[in-house]
Structures are given as C-alpha cells and as structure tokens.
Amino acid sequence: MTSIQRAERRFLEAVSRAASRSPESNGTGPGTVRIADPWNLLPDEQRALADGLNGPAGAVVFQSEKLPVNGEKHPLAGLADGLRLHGKRLLPKALDTADPDGTAKVFSKGHDWVAEAQSDRFLDVHQDGVSIFGVLAVTGLWTDVAPARSAITFTQNLVTRALELRRSDEDAFRSLFDPEAISLTRKSDGAVLKRPVLYVRHGLPAAFFRGPGEQYLVEPGARVPGAARGYEYLERHTNLDERADGIFAVELDTPGKGILFSNIECVHGRSSFVNGADPTQQRRIAGSWWSLSRSDAKVPWGTPRRTVWPFPRRSGFATSRWGA
Numbered sequence: 001m002t003s004i005q006r007a008e009r010r011f012l013e014a015v016s017r018a019a020s021r022s023p024e025s026n027g028t029g030p031g032t033v034r035i036a037d038p039w040n041l042l043p044d045e046q047r048a049l050a051d052g053l054n055g056p057a058g059a060v061v062f063q064s065e066k067l068p069v070n071g072e073k074h075p076l077a078g079l080a081d082g083l084r085l086h087g088k089r090l091l092p093k094a095l096d097t098a099d100p101d102g103t104a105k106v107f108s109k110g111h112d113w114v115a116e117a118q119s120d121r122f123l124d125v126h127q128d129g130v131s132i133f134g135v136l137a138v139t140g141l142w143t144d145v146a147p148a149r150s151a152i153t154f155t156q157n158l159v160t161r162a163l164e165l166r167r168s169d170e171d172a173f174r175s176l177f178d179p180e181a182i183s184l185t186r187k188s189d190g191a192v193l194k195r196p197v198l199y200v201r202h203g204l205p206a207a208f209f210r211g212p213g214e215q216y217l218v219e220p221g222a223r224v225p226g227a228a229r230g231y232e233y234l235e236r237h238t239n240l241d242e243r244a245d246g247i248f249a250v251e252l253d254t255p256g257k258g259i260l261f262s263n264i265e266c267v268h269g270r271s272s273f274v275n276g277a278d279p280t281q282q283r284r285i286a287g288s289w290w291s292l293s294r295s296d297a298k299v300p301w302g303t304p305r306r307t308v309w310p311f312p313r314r315s316g317f318a319t320s321r322w323g324a
C-alpha cells in the first residue's frame with residue numbers, strides 16, 4: 001500500500017467515525033436557528049446549532065433576539081463553548097488582538113485596501129488561520145453592524161464534496177491526498193506551499209483549499225495524476241456565481257445574525273458589499289474561533305508552523321489570516 005493509499009484509508013476511517021458521532025440530517029437544508037438569549041442557550045437551540053454544524057453543510061445560521069451590551073462580553077465569544085464537532089469538544093481560541101468584548105472585529109478599511117479581507121471587495125474562498133494551519137476548527141461570525149448593501153457570505157463543505165467526487169472519479173479523489181495535490185504561490189514574494197487537500201486533523205476528516213484571489217496563485221500539482229480534475233471540481237464547487245451543489249449562502253444583514261461553520265472542513269468567502277456614509281451602515285462583523293485541543297488553543301496567532309507552512313514570517317502577512 002502506498003503512502004497516498006494509507007492517507008486515503010485514514011481519511012475514510014475518520015469520515016466513518018465522524019458520521020457515527022453526528023446527528024442524522026433531516027434533509028430540509030439550511031434554516032436559521034432562532035436564539036432568544038445567547039447568554040443562556042436553551043437545549044433545543046444548542047441542539048439545532050450542533051445539528052447544522054455537524055450536518056452535510058458543516059455550517060449553521062442563527063439569529064439572536066438579544067444583542068450585545070456595550071462594555072460586556074460579546075455573546076458570540078461563548079456561543080460554541082458547549083458544542084461538539086463530530087463528538088470533539090470545542091475550546092475557545094484566545095485572540096491576540098481582541099476587542100474589549102472578547103471578539104475580533106472584521107471591517108472594511110476602504111475599497112482600495114490591499115487585502116480583500118479588509119476591503120469591501122469580493123473575498124474569494126479561504127480558510128481562517130492560514131498561518132496557523134488547521135488550528136482554528138470552528139469559526140463564528142456575528143453581525144454587529146450591517147452595511148447599506150449586504151454581502152453574500154458563503155461556505156462550502158469540501159469533505160462532503162470530495163466524497164461526492166469519489167463516486168464519479170476515484171482517481172481525482174485520490175489525487176487530493178498527494179503531498180503536492182495543491183500549490184499556492186504567494187505573489188508578494190514568490191514563496192510556495194505544496195500540500196494535500198484532504199487530511200485528518202485530531203481524528204476528524206479535514207480539507208485544505210483556497211481560491212486564487214489577489215494574494216496567491218493557486219494551482220493543482222503538476223506531476224500528480226488526476227489532480228487537475230480534482231482541482232477543477234473543487235474550484236467549480238466554490239464558485240459563488242455558479243451556485244454549485246452545497247453552496248451555503250447567507251446575507252449577514254441584521255444585527256444579531258451570524259454563522260458558525262467548521263473551518264477544517266469548509267472554505268468560505270463573500271461577495272462585495274456597500275457601506276453607507278453613516279457609521280450605522282458600515283459593516284462590522286464580530287469573529288470568534290474554537291480549536292479541538294488545548295495545545296491548538298494555545299498556538300499563538302501568526303506563527304507559521306514550519307513543518308506544514310514554509311513561508312517566512314513577514315510583517316503584514318498575518319493581517320490576512322481572517323476575513324468575513
């Protein structure tokens with residue numbers, strides 16, 4: 001058995017374990033979980049959040065009736081503390097630059113700002129924590145202020161999609177385990193990262209992918225059989241315009257509306273949005289993150305894990321680690 005076949009077998013075993021720990025999907029698709037009081041989640045509310053997070057989308061939208069109180073801890077900061085990701089407990093990831101309310105704020109610094117994540121422009125699919133690869137298991141986003149014209153925020157569960165690819169093109173699926181399945185070249189300095197798309201993280205099935213965007217050139221491994229087809233499949237299924245199977249889209253257009261998603265299974269992005277002149281119409285999203293182990297929860301932000309991420313540390317690089 002080759003190392004790629006072994007990686008494939010480990011992944012499929014992790015898929016079986018995750019499925020056995022996850023609730024059955026009722027097949028009705030994404031709905032919005034209504035939360036009366038986010039500081040005191042009711043068992044039904046918590047179950048509905050867990051069902052969505054552990055379902056085929058790996059994501060769930062919520063709308064809270066109560067809103068954050070100035071000067072107090074933001075309710076998003078503790079929202080996923082009682083949840084499990086396929087049976088694994090989620091631990092809050094401390095932030096290095098947190099707002100006094102305990103969340104990180106994501107907002108536009110202007111249309112021409114260098115990084116899409118900090119502008120009002122389209123932000124192609126990515127995973128949070130690119131420099132602390134795999135550490136951020138779950139992302140939570142909460143609308144503090146909605147813009148004049150909202151973005152479409154969208155996610156795609158690549159573990160679910162990859163298993164679907166396996167049914168029609170087994171070679172393309174297998175190519176995603178190759179150590180050079182995908183290649184990212186950072187445009188600013190030419191640094192290159194090659195790695196598998198599908199892998200196992202703390203016993204759970206996980207996927208790594210990124211849309212081309214403005215910062216990276218993203219390509220399938222040139223010498224990997226089937227990789228071009230695998231890459232084309234992933235790219236097609238993460239294209240918001242095509243609204244491919246499994247695209248999970250929401251407009252974060254109301255204060256208290258938010259999304260939780262599995263950052264190790266899903267990629268996410270958003271369309272452009274329009275801020276108004278008034279601060280009450282300038283998009284501000286609160287973000288919180290959760291990890292799957294105590295050691296992950298302690299990994300400092302912006303620390304490249306050199307075994308998987310050979311990029312040199314640079315000032316400015318870490319600023320694009322999240323975006324919503």
Ligand SMILES: [Fe+2]
Pocket residue numbers: 126127128268321322323324
């Ligand atoms: Fe993001």
